[in-house]
Ligand SMILES: Nc1nc2c(c(=O)[nH]1)N[C@H]1C(S)=C(S)[C@@H](COP(=O)(O)O)O[C@H]1N2
């Protein structure tokens with residue numbers, strides 16, 4: 001078994017090389033080649049522990065932002081792109097007029113927000129690069145409201161450590177009805193100035209394929225952290241009651257919960 005130090009050195013080398021590789025990835029790669037070397041490479045970089053990544057990255061480091069001319073293609077839809085869940089289809093049929101975002105869990109003031117309420121809050125737009133663990137990248141402009149603005153209105157309790165995103169879409173079908181997508185981030189990322197709840201893409205309403213009516217942008221992490229089709233944000237102190245206990249659908253299947261880039 002390789003010693004911890006040896007492993008660390010390997011992943012550190014990976015961490016420094018992976019962003020350079022991603023940077024060169026201007027065109028979308030094949031999405032189906034799940035064993036692509038690039039993806040394995042990124043996963044290696046990803047193997048750094050949460051604490052080591054936090055030390056390297058720091059709580060306030062900003063993700064790079066781009067210019068309108070850097071937007072070379074429309075946002076590439078990935079994962080679930082057309083939820084078939086009844087509750088979602090009912091809302092979509094009325095263009096999400098009846099949608100309410102719920103903020104619950106370890107908060108003093110549980111809240112719901114309709115789209116008008118979200119859009120009345122101070123708006124923020126940012127042009128950023130989305131990096132999928134599968135090895136493709138895409139630059140787009142996201143319009144929304146800071147997640148921190150929304151969370152503060154619900155008055156998080158001191159015990160709250162993570163924001164869990166419960167989504168409308170079924171990512172995995174099973175006999176018992178299926179599993180809906182869920183993801184989570186810590187409150188450091190939740191309060192980061194570039195973490196927004198996006199309702200717009202490239203200055204137009206967010207399309208269904210990209211997560212309408214609301215998806216999160218967590219710009220310093222990989223694409224799978226950026227939950228689409230958000231139904232509820234639940235503040236928790238641990239993942240014990242969430243899925244299989246690792247904090248996200250993909251983390252419960254062996255991916256890193258902290259997917260820093
Ligand atoms: N609800 C939900 N969120 C999701 C997914 C999904 O399948 N369902 N896929 C994730 C993955 S792997 C990626 S790369 C991005 C894709 O976002 P996009 O469709 O805007 O490119 O959404 C992430 N968030």
Ligand SMILES: [Mo]
Pocket residue numbers: 078131132133134223224
């Ligand atoms: Mo992804």
